[in-house]
Amino acid sequence: MSSHHIVKDKQEPALLIANGAACKFELMEELLGWSPYVVVLDGAIDRVLSLGIKVDVLLGDFDKGGVKVDKIKEEQFPIEIVHTPDQDKTDLEKGIEFLIEKGFPAVNILWATGRRMDHTIANLLNLIKYNSKIKLVMLDDYSKIIPLEPGVTKFEKWYKAGTVISLIPVPKAEKIETSNLKYQLDSETLEIGLRLGNSNEVEKDGLMSVKFEKGKLFLMECND
Structure with missing residues (x-):
């Protein structure tokens, strides 16, 4: 699966992919069909690239190692690498703030539920934290959370x-x-x-x- 982005004046919601449980192919494909600007958190990058998705931004603190940044830069050119070392915020918070700074009015968030429950709860609460600044929707195979x-x-x-x-x-x-x-x-x-x-x-x-x-x-x- 691939995505070739044609984003016009940030009219469409960006797509932010976290590092929780993966969703079904159909849901990912549906959201990529809007030709969004795709931001991937560092913990999920290998799983995302294995799906053949074109990524615009790789973002995170890269604290766990194992992310082959030089190889990703070459294979995903012209990908933007954003290092966000602040340990007082989660990578999802940093991703949302990055998109706010970029001027996006809305973002769809995938892979932010499932796996670790503490991460799921924190991700849900972050929707509340930032919703007055950017329109947020979190999706998985069973729920659409607004x-x-x-x-x-x-x-x-x-x-x-x-x-x-x-x-x-x-x-x-x-x-x-x-x-x-x-x-x-x-x-x-x-x-x-x-x-x-x-x-x-x-x-x-x-x-x-x-x-x-x-x-x-x-x-x-x-x-x-």
Whole structure:
């Protein structure tokens, strides 16, 4: 599988590949079909290159060794190598900040879940940390995870009836209003340890919306 990038004024979301569990070929191919700017964290580079993917940026602290930078430069020319030695931030944080500095409005993140649970949790929380600065979506074979922001703007998207939608607060979201869900929320609160909004579903084909006034909230499109 290869990708030849034609990025016009950063209009399409960048693709950031972390070092968690790999996804199916079809999901990777779908996202590469947008001809994105591809950033790969150093721990994943060998697995990514084995798939024949053209990489624009290799980023990380390179603390584990084993990354053959000179060979990668030659094979992936004109790849950019970005050394980020700051040990107070994860490589995913550095990757997101790099794309913010580059001026990208959005990024799809792959291979950021699975394998080590501490990494998965940290990666999810980083969606909340940076979501006000860049539009973030994290995907794997079973979930599409979208961090939502509170305020007057509502999230709205067309779904098929029966699509599983989970609303997970981080740690609390207040005055939540939804439409076109089987179990509607009407100015209600979700809070970790008290009430979660997991395994809801879209009532009928059409637009589903979520709006809330305070806190942080994940919307997860899930499948088995």
